[in-house]
Amino acid sequence: MFVQLGRSTWGNxxxxxxxxxxxxxxxxxxxxxxxxxxxxxxxxxxxxEFLIGLSFxxxxxxxxxxxxxxxxxxxxPETLRVxxxxxxxxxxxxxGLSIGLMAWRVFQREQAWARVLLLVLVALLAVHSASxxxxxxxxxxxxxSMGFWxxxxxxxxxxxxxxxxxxxYYGTLRRRISLGLxxxxxxxxxxxxxxxxxxxxxxxxxxxxxxxxxxxxxxxPALSMMQSAIGLAVAVCIALAFxxxxxxxxxIESRAAHQEG
Amino acid sequence: MxxxxxxxxxxxxxxxxxxxxxxxxRGTVRLALKEAGLEPRSVSAEQMKTILKKVMPAELxxxxxxxxxxxxxxxxxxxxxAKLGDAASTAETPEEVFxxxxxxx
Numbered sequence: 293m294f295v296q297l298g299r300s301t302w303g304n305x306x307x308x309x310x311x312x313x314x315x316x317x318x319x320x321x322x323x324x325x326x327x328x329x330x331x332x333x334x335x336x337x338x339x340x341e342f343l344i345g346l347s348f349x350x351x352x353x354x355x356x357x358x359x360x361x362x363x364x365x366x367x368x369p370e371t372l373r374v375x376x377x378x379x380x381x382x383x384x385x386x387x388g389l390s391i392g393l394m395a396w397r398v399f400q401r402e403q404a405w406a407r408v409l410l411l412v413l414v415a416l417l418a419v420h421s422a423s424x425x426x427x428x429x430x431x432x433x434x435x436x437s438m439g440f441w442x443x444x445x446x447x448x449x450x451x452x453x454x455x456x457x458x459x460x461y462y463g464t465l466r467r468r469i470s471l472g473l474x475x476x477x478x479x480x481x482x483x484x485x486x487x488x489x490x491x492x493x494x495x496x497x498x499x500x501x502x503x504x505x506x507x508x509x510x511x512x513p514a515l516s517m518m519q520s521a522i523g524l525a526v527a528v529c530i531a532l533a534f535x536x537x538x539x540x541x542x543x544i545e546s547r548a549a550h551q552e553g
Numbered sequence: 554m555x556x557x558x559x560x561x562x563x564x565x566x567x568x569x570x571x572x573x574x575x576x577x578x579r580g581t582v583r584l585a586l587k588e589a590g591l592e593p594r595s596v597s598a599e600q601m602k603t604i605l606k607k608v609m610p611a612e613l614x615x616x617x618x619x620x621x622x623x624x625x626x627x628x629x630x631x632x633x634x635a636k637l638g639d640a641a642s643t644a645e646t647p648e649e650v651f652x653x654x655x656x657x658x
Contacts, residue, residue: 329654340650398647461647467590471607473600474590478652485651534655 314520322352
């Protein structure tokens with residue numbers, strides 16, 4: 293087998309279900325946002341909505357569900373579990389690529405350094421995928437593979453870049469609000485996107501580091517709970533960004549009017 | 554990338570009606586735009602008018618230009634009538650992308 297999945301370390305079933313709750317909510321919100329943005333992309337034929345929709349679909353649904361199944365459904369045949377796990381990991385690569393492309397296309401399309409950074413991310417993720425298929429030795433923990441760390445850098449880098457660009461742009465737009473030159477709801481959406489991307493980057497980095505520190509090849513209960521909490525926070529951010537309740541919008545607009553006044 | 558037509562036009566007007574040099578006029582407008590979170594390459598005529606009303610008077614006054622507010626008002630009015638054929642960047646801004654992403658229906 294490619295990777296060592298082993299037995300679940302969740303132990304207490306309550307911990308398992310609480311952990312799955314956060315990821316479940318994240319999955320549902322991701323699916324809703326993905327469908328909405330992919331439908332929008334179908335109408336507009338524009339790349340940004342397609343890339344963000346694809347990132348939510350691949351990262352929030354098509355990656356998390358098979359990985360969770362592979363890690364928790366111990367009754368499944370080992371080959372199927374490994375297949376699900378590796379398939380999910382490939383979807384995370386698709387997600388990272390989409391976010392990197394989106395950061396370049398939306399925020400820094402005309403900058404040469406951004407093109408170089410995007411190419412570096414693509415190369416890292418390609419090496420990671422090739423390593424998963426051809427190099428990773430059977431039965432070894434993932435974090436002992438160089439390809440795994442290359443992939444971690446690639447995925448974390450893509451989300452951290454997307455987050456940095458959004459938060460930097462938010463800082464610029466916030467100054468425009470006081471002059472009435474920016475829509476406060478759009479500015480808030482960009483800020484929420486930046487925070488959500490930053491949290492995902494953190495998750496991509498902290499998960500393998502914690503596994504390395506604990507020596508476990510999968511989520512410990514504490515790590516699962518943390519992932520669940522971050523998953524919930526990301527879900528709240530993207531729900532507020534793409535499906536904001538009326539009261540939330542009114543609050544943003546009144547705060548901006550006060551700032552402008 | 555080239556600066557927008559609105560930016561260049563306003564800089565030339567400020568240079569013409571004040572004793573600021575070309576470099577000083579452009580620098581002053583650049584600072585005003587930076588304070589407002591805008592860029593010379595992408596600022597539109599509409600945005601420039603707001604800058605002239607709300608930001609530029611203080612910037613010019615701080616450089617010893619008298620009656621800066623009325624001067625800026627006149628430039629803003631003239632800008633309204635100017636045929637600029639605005640060469641501001643036609644690339645979609647992140648703000649426009651995220652506005653579209655939030656559109657319902």
